[in-house]
Every structure is written in C-alpha cells, then in structure tokens.
Amino acid sequence: MARCLSGLTQRCQRLPRAVRGRPRPLVARSSTSRGGAEASSKDPTAPCSVEHVGYFRSCFSCRNGCPRQGSLAPNSVGVVELRQGHEVFEAPAGLSLTGLEGFSHAWLLWHFSEYQSRKMRSPRVRPPRLGGESLGVFACRSPKRPSRIGMTACRIEGVSEEGAWLRVSGVDLLDGTPILDIKPYVPRYDSFPGATVPAWMDRPSEALGxxxxxxxxxxxxxxxxxxxxxxxxxxxxxxxxxxxxxxxxxxxxxxxxxxxxxxxxxxxxxxxxxxxxxxxxxxxxxxxxxxxxxxxxxxxxxxx
Amino acid sequence: MARCLSGLTQRCQRLPRAVRGRPRPLVARSSTSRGGAEASSKDPTAPCSVEHVGYFRSCFSCRNGCPRQGSLAPNSVGVVELRQGHEVFEAPAGLSLTGLEGFSHAWLLWHFSEYQSRKMRSPRVRPPRLGGESLGVFACRSPKRPSRIGMTACRIEGVSEEGAWLRVSGVDLLDGTPILDIKPYVPRYDSFPGATVPAWMDRPSEALGxxxxxxxxxxxxxxxxxxxxxxxxxxxxxxxxxxxxxxxxxxxxxxxxxxxxxxxxxxxxxxxxxxxxxxxxxxxxxxxxxxxxxxxxxxxxxxx
Known part of the structure; x- marks a missing residue:
C-alpha cells in the first residue's frame, strides 16, 4: 500500500484543492495546477506557445473551392511534410510516424489565420451556410476561432519515415498550412455515430428564406x-x-x-x-x- | 464571369505556385502562404501563439486514475469555465456557446504540459499499455507531444450562456487544464466507425510478454x-x-x-x-x- 498511496499523496499535495458548489474562477489558481503549468507559469492570461510540426502541401491553394470539411471531398489529396533538421525532434523527424501506417485514418490539427478581421474577437459568427443567422463560435466549425485551431480526420494514403511525410486524402486545408499535431483515429475513442446535431445542420439553405x-x-x-x-x-x-x-x-x-x-x-x-x-x-x-x-x-x- | 474569376486570380497571385513532383520544403515559402501567415510572418520556425479560452474543472485532479481517453469513463464529469471579462472576446464570453446545447457531443481541445521530461523531444514514445514497445509519437495519443494539444469528445450535459460554462461527461482532463477550443461534434464530419486500427490496439498487454x-x-x-x-x-x-x-x-x-x-x-x-x-x-x-x-x-x- 505504502508506495502507491504515498506517491499519490505527494502528487496531490501540489494540486489545488477540490472546488465545491459553483465553480470558482480557475485563472487565479491555475499557476499551481499541473494542467495549467505551461500556459500560466508567469501570466495566467498569456497565450499558449504551440510548436508546429510541419506544413501541409494541399491541392487547395485558394479559399475558393476549399471544402468546409475534409470528409466532404474524400478524393482530395495532400501531404504533411514534417519539419526536419532537428527543428522539432532530437532525432530524425520521420521516426515520429513509425506505426501510423497501421491506421486507416488520422487527425490533423492545424493552424489557420485567414480570419484576422475586426470581427475576430466576436463570440458569435455568421457561417455562410446559415444564410445570415448568427450562433456562438463554439457551436460551429467556423474558422473565426480565438485559438485558430482546425481539426480534420483524413484517410491515410501513405507514410514515409525516411522522407518524413504523410500522404492523406479527404482534406480541407490550404497549401502551406502549419500542422500542429497528427493523432491516429481510433473509432473506440473518436466515433459517436449516434451523436445528434440540431436540425439546422441538415436544413437546406433555401429554407432560411x-x-x-x-x-x-x-x-x-x-x-x-x-x-x-x-x-x-x-x-x-x-x-x-x-x-x-x-x-x-x-x-x-x-x-x-x-x-x-x-x-x-x-x-x-x-x-x-x-x-x-x-x-x-x-x-x-x-x-x-x-x-x-x-x-x-x-x-x-x-x-x- | 469577370467578377468571380478575377477575384480568384487576385487571391491566387498572392499564393505560392503549385509544387510538382517531390514536395519542396514549405518552410522557406510559408511566409507568403495564407495558411502559414500567423506562424511564419517573421520567423517560420517560431511556435504558434494560441489563445486559451477557458479552464477545465475536472473530477480528476491527479494523473493517478485519470483515464487514457474520455470515452473510457463515460460517467466522469467536468465543467469548462470560459475566461470572462473580455479577456478573449469583445462581448460576454457566454455568447460563444449559443447553439451548442443543440448538439449531443462536443470536442474539447486542450493543452497539457505534464510531460516536460528530457525525452520530450524524442520522436518515439513508449506508451504504458504497449508494455515497453516504442512507436512514433504521431502513431499514438501519448501526452508526450511536441505541441501538447489534447483532444477529447465529451457528451454535453448542460450549457449556460449567462454563466459562461459548459458541463460535460466522459472526460480525461485534469483539473485546471487550459481549454484551447470547443467544437461541436458532427457525425457527418467526425465519425468513421469503419476506420481500422493496428492489431496491437486491441491486444491484451499480457500478450507482449x-x-x-x-x-x-x-x-x-x-x-x-x-x-x-x-x-x-x-x-x-x-x-x-x-x-x-x-x-x-x-x-x-x-x-x-x-x-x-x-x-x-x-x-x-x-x-x-x-x-x-x-x-x-x-x-x-x-x-x-x-x-x-x-x-x-x-x-x-x-x-x-
């Protein structure tokens, strides 16, 4: 018993006490929190610093024609080219792809900055397909997001450890997009086919008048x-x-x-x-x- | 014709030319690319700056007991508390949640920094369940990631625009974790129930010897x-x-x-x-x- 529980106690003592009732704001105490260490070790409001691991070479180079989601254009193609020369890893970057070829799909997390308009800091957006209606930025996949992180599940077409690249299909990324992360798609974790969406998601735009x-x-x-x-x-x-x-x-x-x-x-x-x-x-x-x-x-x- | 196509031409002229054959490294030219503007406007190797939109108040405060994925503990609970006081948005932060209550599930993107060990920059990791085998960091969901971004699909239990919080179940985030983004879960975009994974994903650890x-x-x-x-x-x-x-x-x-x-x-x-x-x-x-x-x-x- 001793070892496991004492280890737990040591770890927990460094953590904030459990909060009860109405959540207290976490900002003030996040500097002592494990999860918040990076973002808040000095200034809890400072942005997180996120490494980009590569760039995307896409068949889409303009916003015109780029699909709203990768799965809407399953034949589209692109290549993730990892940054090499020990920019991200201490060993050849291609080794980070070992084992990925065994999965059929992968998530790409990426960074987009095309919506740096005055409205960037509005909590509501008007997605084109909603024909003028507004909704919260967290209730849609609009690129006008505070953190500007995009997320796309692609089909894996090929992996080269030596070349440090990953070839995928079903993409919605523009050419040159910085790639923040690649994660294998695991149906057990990621697939909720029975998940429900509001009626407007499937409503023809005409119905909006x-x-x-x-x-x-x-x-x-x-x-x-x-x-x-x-x-x-x-x-x-x-x-x-x-x-x-x-x-x-x-x-x-x-x-x-x-x-x-x-x-x-x-x-x-x-x-x-x-x-x-x-x-x-x-x-x-x-x-x-x-x-x-x-x-x-x-x-x-x-x-x- | 004129308007659509001339608009396209203008947009495309600012973009790099299409690359042929073996991909050229994108780093050098990413400063002229739409997608790469933020990350590379000055130094193409500089990390991206990513705003965190809130913090997570979780039932898990220690790594001990925190599940590997949220869907493995569907009864676990937590609350996303958005940053208020115009820290992220120019209007009340809760408005960013408008419409989210119509979805059954949402993605949380979050930032973790607990694995700041010497091995952080290794392109390969040894996930505990693989019993010592190593594989590429992009072939698993290990927290030892260069960008330290976590991704969890949670069930939505409640939304408060006024309180600027989102209550979810099925979580794997520690208390105090910075939240980078919330996106609605859309089965049409995100669900690939037929996606395949390598055999080791379902192999009992005992089989590893x-x-x-x-x-x-x-x-x-x-x-x-x-x-x-x-x-x-x-x-x-x-x-x-x-x-x-x-x-x-x-x-x-x-x-x-x-x-x-x-x-x-x-x-x-x-x-x-x-x-x-x-x-x-x-x-x-x-x-x-x-x-x-x-x-x-x-x-x-x-x-x-």
Missing part, C-alpha cells in the same frame, strides 16, 4: 466534353493527383457542396472558378426544374 | 460494503457528481481500465489509490482464476 443556394445533395455536377479533355491533359502534370479520375472526382465533390459565397450565389449565371492543384477550373451553376441546381464544368486549364 | 496487467475488459470491479457506505456519504458533498451512483460508476470505469503504472502492476497485492473529485479511493487488484483480474474497492474517504 435567403437566396443562398441549395443543400449539397441537390447539386448535380457535369463536365463539358472539352473540359474533360483538358482535365485529362492537365492532370498528367499534377504533383498530387494520381490520375484524371481522382482529379475529376475532387472537382465533382467540391462543386456538389456549392462552394460559392452568399454574394456569388445570387448570380446563378455568372461563372465560378477555383484552383485545384495545378488546374484552374471554371463552371456555371444553373437552376434546374424543381429545387435542383446543376454545376457545369466548362474549362479546366493549367494554372501556370 | 511483460507482467503489465491485462486488457481492460478483463478487470472486474467490486466494492466492499463499507466502501459503498463511505461513498454514499462522501458523494453528498461532491461539487461535480449528481449522486453516489454517478460517482460509483466513474470509480468502476476508472478501475476497469487498470489505470496502474507498469511498476505498480508488478505488485498485485499492493493497494492502489486515486482521487476523484472530493473522494480518495483505495482498492486492491487481485488475480482471479483464469486470466481475469479483480479490483476491490476497500475505502472511499473524504479527500480534504
């Missing part, structure tokens, strides 16, 4: 024959997509989510463009009979 | 009658648990995972203790016939 497009499932994507020929040619010089079918699949996934801004959705006949790896894609959205929408890809050009 | 305990499912938890009486009394003064059944459930969940260290597992007859909210729990682990193990709770005392 705004001319803000339709729900994802209603967009039908087609390619003009000329665009398919161009795609075949451009995809051969892609550094990320294996073949034209993979690139075509990603274009279809991106457009099926109607990635246009609220403003551009008001002009259905206007062309819409986005960049995917080395391709510049142009299409038109057209309203079909009923509630449906069609995205017709008219051109796929080399972006450089 | 070490005397390091048995798999979680083999531990049977029992309470001595006196311990149950003490639990009934102590739980009445708990600030987090609703009743003695909830506290009893969490004790059982903690012990069923065999939370002992590799060292203490070698001494089956030694007492093991941990602290849960305002209770100090003592038990003994005993080997049963066959491969099973029994945890018998002998005492539940007031911790203060």
């Amino acid at each position: 705004h001319r803000s497009g339709v729900a994802a499932a209603d967009v039908e994507v087609r390619f003009e024959p000329r665009a398919l020929e161009e795609l075949e040619s451009v995809s051969r010089r892609s550094g990320l997509f294996r073949d034209s079918a993979a690139m075509e699949g990603t274009i279809a996934e991106v457009l099926s989510q109607d990635p246009r801004s609220r403003t551009s959705k008001k002009h259905d006949k206007q062309e819409y463009g986005f960049r995917l790896d080395n391709a510049r894609v142009t299409c038109v959205f057209r309203r079909m009979s009923g509630d449906g929408l069609e995205a017709l890809v008219t051109r796929v050009e080399a972006a450089e | 070490h005397r390091s305990g048995v798999a979680a499912a083999d531990v049977e938890v029992r309470f001595e009658p006196r311990a149950l009486e003490e639990l009934e009394s102590v739980s009445r003064r708990s600030g987090l648990f609703r009743d003695s059944a909830a506290m009893e459930g969490t004790i059982a969940e903690v012990l069923s995972q065999d939370p002992r260290s590799r060292t203490s597992k070698k001494h089956d007859k030694q007492e093991y203790g941990f602290r849960l909210d305002n209770a100090r729990v003592t038990c003994v682990f005993r080997r049963m016939s066959g491969d099973g193990l029994e945890a018998l709770v002998t005492r539940v005392e007031a911790a203060e």
Whole structure:
C-alpha cells in the first residue's frame, strides 16, 4: 500500500484543492495546477506557445473551392511534410510516424489565420451556410476561432519515415498550412455515430428564406466534353493527383457542396472558378426544374 | 464571369505556385502562404501563439486514475469555465456557446504540459499499455507531444450562456487544464466507425510478454460494503457528481481500465489509490482464476 498511496499523496499535495458548489474562477489558481503549468507559469492570461510540426502541401491553394470539411471531398489529396533538421525532434523527424501506417485514418490539427478581421474577437459568427443567422463560435466549425485551431480526420494514403511525410486524402486545408499535431483515429475513442446535431445542420439553405443556394445533395455536377479533355491533359502534370479520375472526382465533390459565397450565389449565371492543384477550373451553376441546381464544368486549364 | 474569376486570380497571385513532383520544403515559402501567415510572418520556425479560452474543472485532479481517453469513463464529469471579462472576446464570453446545447457531443481541445521530461523531444514514445514497445509519437495519443494539444469528445450535459460554462461527461482532463477550443461534434464530419486500427490496439498487454496487467475488459470491479457506505456519504458533498451512483460508476470505469503504472502492476497485492473529485479511493487488484483480474474497492474517504 505504502508506495502507491504515498506517491499519490505527494502528487496531490501540489494540486489545488477540490472546488465545491459553483465553480470558482480557475485563472487565479491555475499557476499551481499541473494542467495549467505551461500556459500560466508567469501570466495566467498569456497565450499558449504551440510548436508546429510541419506544413501541409494541399491541392487547395485558394479559399475558393476549399471544402468546409475534409470528409466532404474524400478524393482530395495532400501531404504533411514534417519539419526536419532537428527543428522539432532530437532525432530524425520521420521516426515520429513509425506505426501510423497501421491506421486507416488520422487527425490533423492545424493552424489557420485567414480570419484576422475586426470581427475576430466576436463570440458569435455568421457561417455562410446559415444564410445570415448568427450562433456562438463554439457551436460551429467556423474558422473565426480565438485559438485558430482546425481539426480534420483524413484517410491515410501513405507514410514515409525516411522522407518524413504523410500522404492523406479527404482534406480541407490550404497549401502551406502549419500542422500542429497528427493523432491516429481510433473509432473506440473518436466515433459517436449516434451523436445528434440540431436540425439546422441538415436544413437546406433555401429554407432560411435567403437566396443562398441549395443543400449539397441537390447539386448535380457535369463536365463539358472539352473540359474533360483538358482535365485529362492537365492532370498528367499534377504533383498530387494520381490520375484524371481522382482529379475529376475532387472537382465533382467540391462543386456538389456549392462552394460559392452568399454574394456569388445570387448570380446563378455568372461563372465560378477555383484552383485545384495545378488546374484552374471554371463552371456555371444553373437552376434546374424543381429545387435542383446543376454545376457545369466548362474549362479546366493549367494554372501556370 | 469577370467578377468571380478575377477575384480568384487576385487571391491566387498572392499564393505560392503549385509544387510538382517531390514536395519542396514549405518552410522557406510559408511566409507568403495564407495558411502559414500567423506562424511564419517573421520567423517560420517560431511556435504558434494560441489563445486559451477557458479552464477545465475536472473530477480528476491527479494523473493517478485519470483515464487514457474520455470515452473510457463515460460517467466522469467536468465543467469548462470560459475566461470572462473580455479577456478573449469583445462581448460576454457566454455568447460563444449559443447553439451548442443543440448538439449531443462536443470536442474539447486542450493543452497539457505534464510531460516536460528530457525525452520530450524524442520522436518515439513508449506508451504504458504497449508494455515497453516504442512507436512514433504521431502513431499514438501519448501526452508526450511536441505541441501538447489534447483532444477529447465529451457528451454535453448542460450549457449556460449567462454563466459562461459548459458541463460535460466522459472526460480525461485534469483539473485546471487550459481549454484551447470547443467544437461541436458532427457525425457527418467526425465519425468513421469503419476506420481500422493496428492489431496491437486491441491486444491484451499480457500478450507482449511483460507482467503489465491485462486488457481492460478483463478487470472486474467490486466494492466492499463499507466502501459503498463511505461513498454514499462522501458523494453528498461532491461539487461535480449528481449522486453516489454517478460517482460509483466513474470509480468502476476508472478501475476497469487498470489505470496502474507498469511498476505498480508488478505488485498485485499492493493497494492502489486515486482521487476523484472530493473522494480518495483505495482498492486492491487481485488475480482471479483464469486470466481475469479483480479490483476491490476497500475505502472511499473524504479527500480534504
């Protein structure tokens, strides 16, 4: 008994006493807390310092066309390139990936800073798909977050310890994004298929009374024959997509989510463009009979 | 056409050109990248600065007894207390929670600093359950991570906009942990029940050839009658648990995972203790016939 319990006592004496009733603010006492040591050893309000372990090389280089979540574009691809040269680890960085190849999926935690607007410090946001309604920043996945941490579960396509890179599919990260962490996806820990979401998550945007497009499932994507020929040619010089079918699949996934801004959705006949790896894609959205929408890809050009 | 595509062109011109073939290191060019702006605007190797939005008030105040993952102890409880007084937001912090009550689960991203050992910068770790085997830090959920970010999906038990707090269950955070972000759990984005893990994830530790305990499912938890009486009394003064059944459930969940260290597992007859909210729990682990193990709770005392 002695060893286990005395060890416990020693450890616990360094911790704050248990709090009862209405939570007391933790800020003042966090400097003595194990969990809060890093953030609050001097100033409890100082930001945490977080190492980035690498960068992401993505097929998405512009916000235009970048899906809201990685799982909405399962064919999209990218590579995590770890920082080498002992910048993060004391041994070759690729060794940190040993064993990851045994998992089918991994979480990427990353840092985004594109929303450094005046509204950054507002506790409420207006996500585009809500067509103007506002809600708490912690009730959505908007990038306008105080800590600017993004989180994406990707499918693992390949791991190279020697090259210190991880190839993944199903991504929503822009090219050059700093990667903060990689964690294996464990269904036992991470999967709650029965979890519930509020009704607005599945509500078509039309139901909001705004001319803000339709729900994802209603967009039908087609390619003009000329665009398919161009795609075949451009995809051969892609550094990320294996073949034209993979690139075509990603274009279809991106457009099926109607990635246009609220403003551009008001002009259905206007062309819409986005960049995917080395391709510049142009299409038109057209309203079909009923509630449906069609995205017709008219051109796929080399972006450089 | 003109507006959409010219807007795209403007945005893309600020971005690095697409990379082909073998990925070029992104560090050098990340200062011109949207995603990398914050981290690399001056020094591309400088750590990211991440705001913490609150602190966690947990039933776990010591590493002893704190489960490896929140979903392994679904009855455990805690409260996220947001930082108020315009420290993070320009308006009352509680407004950031508006709409979160419609979700059943939420992700907590948090910061831990307990593993600031000399081995912190090693790319490989030896998780306790692997009984001595090493693997890449990105192939496991070990706290020895370069960025020290933890990630836990919790069940939402209550939200108070006015009080700026979020009450959750199924936690693995220590008391006082800085919270970096809260995101709603969306099965469509986050749930991959068919994801696969390597065989060692489900392998009983015994199979490793070490005397390091048995798999979680083999531990049977029992309470001595006196311990149950003490639990009934102590739980009445708990600030987090609703009743003695909830506290009893969490004790059982903690012990069923065999939370002992590799060292203490070698001494089956030694007492093991941990602290849960305002209770100090003592038990003994005993080997049963066959491969099973029994945890018998002998005492539940007031911790203060």
